[in-house]
């Protein structure tokens with residue numbers, strides 16, 4: 001389901017950022033629990049990235065953009081030296097606070113700082129950062145050109161931009177591959193299919209939310225959170241109509257539906273960068289959590305390596 005014309009006409013960088021800020025400020029306490037599966041799966045990638053690109057003899061300055069509750073800083077922080085620095089930034093100050101608390105509890109010797117992003121500008125000087133990390137954030141950013149310009153500005157020449165967990169646009173499979181993936185979804189994720197259908201019909205979504213809120217505490221909390229966001233946007237005169245839960249989710253994950261094609265990103269948004277490495281993953285469209293699902297995933301990945309639902313890549317500033 002696409003966002004209506006009425007909503008799209010009202011959206012701009014400021015509003016999408018505000019909705020993201022409100023959403024993540026409210027989601028902060030339950031974020032780790034909700035994303036448990038994803039975070040576990042991404043950990044190995046970030047550990048490898050740390051070993052490959054961040055553990056240098058000379059001092060290194062890293063910046064994690066859209067830090068959230070600290071998933072990336074928690075992995076890279078303990079591996080950095082005393083002379084290194086690690087900047088964490090986010091639109092949500094509540095998320096940043098959780099990250100700050102977590103880093104205090106683990107052994108991190110580098111210089112850590114935390115910044116709230118207000119206007120898309122990253123509060124660090126030009127040519128000051130060696131590596132920018134960004135996990136599951138690019139699809140939330142409305143103005144990608146502004147973000148890329150900021151990365152160019154703050155990165156040192158040949159500095160790295162490391163992006164992971166972004167929706168891949170080019171995930172098409174030939175017929176029998178799609179059948180296989182569809183079969184796996186029906187078998188292992190029937191609930192997700194039901195929600196997708198229900199959310200595409202406004203009346204059915206309302207009905208479903210009303211029923212689920214009665215039987216599930218976590219669903220009730222989430223529903224309340226979505227209503228609160230819509231009310232807040234109206235109270236602050238940022239919108240003059242209510243948003244449905246699905247619409248809020250789509251605005252928060254602004255580029256998630258269209259996804260990113262790496263080739264396209266490299267010729268447009270990131271034209272001042274060159275590709276170092278890239279990979280697609282999550283070939284079932286969800287993270288496999290049993291042997292049969294793992295087997296099907298490996299088969300799809302082996303035959304169509306570019307068709308993973310998620311995309312990660314490392315770019316170097318030219």
Ligand SMILES: C[S@@+](CC[C@H](N)C(=O)[O-])C[C@H]1O[C@@H](n2cnc3c(N)ncnc32)[C@H](O)[C@@H]1O
Nearest residue numbers: 020024066067068071090091092135136137140
């Ligand atoms: C899905 S979470 C990912 C958090 C963390 N990187 C992780 O992997 O767990 C997205 C984060 O991006 C932040 N965010 C959303 N839009 C942003 C923007 N325009 N600039 C900076 N951060 C943003 C949100 O507040 C949230 O903390």
